Amino acid sequence: MITIPQFTSFKTLALSAIVVLSSCNETKKTKEEMTTKAEKDTSNVLLAEWTGPYGGVPAFDQMNISDIKPAIEKGMELRLKEIDAIANATEAPTFENTIEAMEKSGKELDRVFTYYRILSANMSSPEFREIQKEMAPKLSEFRSKISQNEKLFQRIKTVYDNAIKTPLEADQQRVVELIYNQFAMDGAELDKEKKKRYAAINKELSELYTSFSNNVLADEEGYVTYLTKEQLNGLSEPLIKAYAKAASDRGQEGKYAITNTRSSMDPFLTYSTERELRKKVWENYYSRGDNGDDKDNNKNIAKILQLRKERVGLLGFDNYADWRLQDRMAKKPENAMKLMEAVWPAAIARVQEEVADMQAVADANGDKITIEPWDYRFYAEKVRKKKYDLDSDEVKQYLQLDKLREAMFFVAGELFNYKFTPVKEGKVAVFQEDVKVWEVNDKTSGEHIGLWYLDPFSRTGKRSGAWATTYRSHTTFEGKKTVLASNNSNFVKPAPGEPVLVSWDDATTFFHEFGHALHFFASEVKYPTLNGGVRDYTEFQSQLLERWLSTDPVIKNYLVHYKTGEPMPQALVDKIKKAATFNQGFATTEYLASALMDMKLHLADPTNLDVDTFEKETLAALKMPKELVMRHRTPHFGHVFSGEGYATAYYGYMWADVLTSDASEAFAEAPGGFYDKDVAQKLVKYLFAPRNAIDPAEAYKQFRGRDAKIEALMRDRGFPVQ
Incomplete structure (x- = not known):
């Protein structure tokens, strides 16, 4: 459920390292040959402007691992020349010659990282990981050269100060504020010595993030x-x-x-x-990343935590969480903790009830066991059958991947007025034969919105999980750019001729990631920076789309038996809805344990921290039920330690789920239910199209007329409402 953000040079000044786990057809070259190529070749296909239909598309069929390093090096060189030109301009700083100029820069490097992300997440190899290790510190140094460019920051600050006195257009004002605040958060106002140390820390962190990611992937493959x-x-x-x-x-x-x-x-x-x-x-x-061998991540994590604390200390912050959350909806770690601690007691209490039900089934069956973590799913399924007469395997027979995809297209048509049409094979290059592409158009006007790429199956070298990303985002300030978006899953590829049948949870995740794609397609922003997001808000749109899986039109028309084609019987539908809050103790507790661990690790003193011991002691203090574990144990918690996107922000899924539950009630209360046209129009207008052009809290108020309420979340999960 991770969204991999588009690497936009300095349009998003994120500190998180780019997760690199992949490769393509390799042509081995020596380091000397690659360096020479980087110095001489400006026509590298990975740098080249995209050509072909739909406003140009990536040349995925021409990717070659030997082009990666020289393309990155050339892209960085070109980007720094553009930055130097902006920083050293003789004209007085204005929005146009400073902020807008920055928004226009770095196109070559942006294109390189479209390929880089594919080679990192979808098609990994040992050869590529070696390049990743070599390039990670160089990329960190590159980013520091921009974030610590004093002349550039002074021009940005001048534009920012002038905009406070004489406000710009709303979207321009937002861009200026976001860019200025990011530079300030990244140490632009530090003295020379502190800047030097800040950059050195970032360089070391980039290497640690790379090592962490590759260790997890190695254990997944091994x-x-x-x-x-x-x-x-x-x-x-x-x-x-x-x-x-x-x-x-x-x-x-x-x-x-x-x-x-x-x-x-x-x-x-x-x-x-x-x-x-x-x-x-x-x-x-x-035990991924926690096997006591050369792929063990515990020392990496301890060092990452130490360096993060030292770095924010240079900026005057007591801990990493205080620094990180200042530009999030929660604003402060105590606000995030307050939400999690409000839900935690109800979650673990529900686990006790679930375990008691499972133990009773095991005892009645004469199994003579005590429920352990590897038993939870097995006996939960038996309880589901006993309590609700609901068989997950029976449900799976109505959850065909292709039909679920059609259902998502239907929902997108009803809410967003989008039409999805398959692109003829060969018209658009793909990086692997399983990847398929659809054109997205407005159903009424026929206007081209973009392309949707789907990479559905697990394979060696592909990172685990499910995620969405963009190859090109919507902008208009240099002419309209259409969207190239992708969804990536890890369904087990079936035998030839067999359907892909998935669980209800996997179907929910499929809808979730498609929600991210719809967020990309719906964008109406002018500037690239505004396509970014606030981490504890960006999961809201995707979590909300999950709700349409259980709506009547989807169930009746798309959940059909894979052999007979018959729609799901009403009796089974009723069982599914009746069991909607089943196993919420497990689902909520395994997630919340990870979110709480993330926050507590970053609030703790990392000096001489033993990560395994801290994990055990923290869970014991939380009274974590012994019958299950965190969804992501610390040694393989890639959200938090393969980069910084979700560091102290994993709580964001629950923060967003409060919004989701509250917004769902807005649909449920509307005359047309989940397909009410008026509410759908407000949804797109206020919650999808603006992206980060307005403050998320204000956007939600415009949609709902008030702030979201936690009571909706508690009702959704079947927990007591105080």
Whole structure:
């Protein structure tokens, strides 16, 4: 559920390192050859302006790993020349010659990083990771050269000060404020010695983020559980076929592979009757980055925390959380903690109830076990059947990936007036044969909005999880630019001719990530900086879209049996809705434990911190139920330690979910329900189209007429409302 932000040089001055985990067709060259190429070649395909249909598209079919390093180096060189020209201009600083000039700069490097992100997240290889390690510190130094350019900052500050006295147009004012504040947060006002140390810390952090990410990926690739036919008890036929293909793809014909990813692990833990194997698969997954070997991340984390605290100390902050949250909706860590601590007691109390129900089922079955974490999903499924007569495997038979995609297109048509049309194969280059592309148009006017790329399946070298990203964002200040957006998932690829059947949770995630894509497509901003987002707000739009999965038009028209084509029977629909709050103790607790751990780690003194011990002691103090673990244990918590996008901000999913629950009630109360045209129009106008052009809190008030209320969240999860 991660959104990978577009790398826009200094249009988004994020400190987070770019997660690099991938590769393409490699042509090995020596470092000397690459350096020479970087000095001489300005026609590198990765730097080149995009050509072809739809306003130009990335040349994914021409990516070559040998072009990456020289393209980055050339892109940085060109970008710094543009920055120097802006900083050393003789004319008095204005919005046009300073801020707008910055918004126009860095196009070559932007294009390079479109490819870089694909090579990092979707198609990894050891060769590429070596380039990543080499380039990470260089990229950090590059960013510091911009953020610490005193002449540039003085021009930005002059424009900012003048705008306070004589306000600009609203969107221009917002751009100036965002850029000025980011420079200030990144140490632009520090003295020379402190700037030097600040830059050195960033350089070291970039190397640590790279190491952390690659260690997690190595453990995901390195731990595969192979089964024989005798060990498949409890698994469905489609799942068995998918596991067989996963083994075959790894050269293990006749076996069945459980890969070390959530999409492969989760259904195995839910359905397999082989308890010892469940334990093994569970341990593989939750010990990623924590195996005491050369891929162990605990020392990396300790050092990251120390460096983050030292860096914000240079700016006068007591801790990283205070610095990070100043430009978020929560503003202060205590506000985020207040929300989490309000929900936590109800969540763990519900876990106790769920465990008691599961233990009763196990006892009645004569299993003679005590519920352990590798049992939770298995016995929760049995409780679901007993309490609600609801079989998740039966539900999956109505959740075909292709039909879910059609359902998302239907919802986008109803709410946003979008039409999705498949792009003929070969018209637009893709980086892997499984990737498909659709054109997005306005249904009424036919106006071209953009392209949607879908990369649905898990494979070796692809980072785990699900995410959305953009290859090109909407802007208008240099002529209208249409959107190139993508969704990326890790569904287990089926055997040839078989449908992709997914769980209700996976279907929800599919809708969630599509919500990010719709947020990209709906943008009406003029300047690139305004396509950025506030971290505890950007998940709101995607979480809200999840709600349409369970609406009647989607259920009746798109959730059809994969064999018969018959729609989901009303009796099953009723069971699903009745069980809507089932297992919320597990879902809320595993998420909140990670969010609380994130915040507490950054509020703690990192001196001589033993990460494993801190994790155990913190969970004990929280009275974490022993029957489950954090959704992301600290040693593989990539949201927080592979970069800085979600550091002290993982709480943002819950902050956004308060908005989601409250906004959902606005639809539920409307005459047309979730398809009410008036509420949908306000949704697009105030909550999707503005992106970061206005303050998120103000945007939500314009939509709802008031602030969001936590009571809606508690009702949604079936928790007591105080």
